[in-house]
Amino acid sequence: MLFISHNLAVVRHLSRRVLVIYRGRVVESAGCDELFARPVHPYTRELLAAVPHLSAPPRRIAAPAGDSTGLAPGAGGCPFHPRCAFAQAACQRGVPPLAQVRPGHLAACHRWRELV
Numbered sequence: 001m002l003f004i005s006h007n008l009a010v011v012r013h014l015s016r017r018v019l020v021i022y023r024g025r026v027v028e029s030a031g032c033d034e035l036f037a038r039p040v041h042p043y044t045r046e047l048l049a050a051v052p053h054l055s056a057p058p059r060r061i062a063a064p065a066g067d068s069t070g071l072a073p074g075a076g077g078c079p080f081h082p083r084c085a086f087a088q089a090a091c092q093r094g095v096p097p098l099a100q101v102r103p104g105h106l107a108a109c110h111r112w113r114e115l116v
Helices: 008-014 030-039 042-049 089-093
Strands: 017-021 025-032 099-102 105-107
Touching: 008 030, 017 030, 017 042, 025 030, 025 042
Parallel strands: none
Antiparallel strands: 017 025, 025 105, 099 105
16 A cells, blocks of 8 residues: 655554655655664755654744755756755765665765765
8 A cells, every 4th residue: 555644653654664855756665663773864854853742842943944055056066965964066967876874774865974
């Protein structure tokens, strides 16, 4: 079964394998437990950090104030680079391929080795 949702609590409950997609591209793919325990791609990390927790005090999530990386949005490169705290020049030049981080865990990030 293919299940598409933005509700990560439901995704975690129903899924065995998760594909995280940003702007039409798979940025991370892993087994459900692996992805929630050890996310690699910065977008996946941001998604998981945005999930509210009952034990944590409420927090305000501010809208992005523009390009914090100093890199122009452009048509090429990683689709997430304009919003990524880890972006560097290589992120603007080329779309990163899905690379194997661990068996069964793939991430499309030029800097995945530094983020593991």
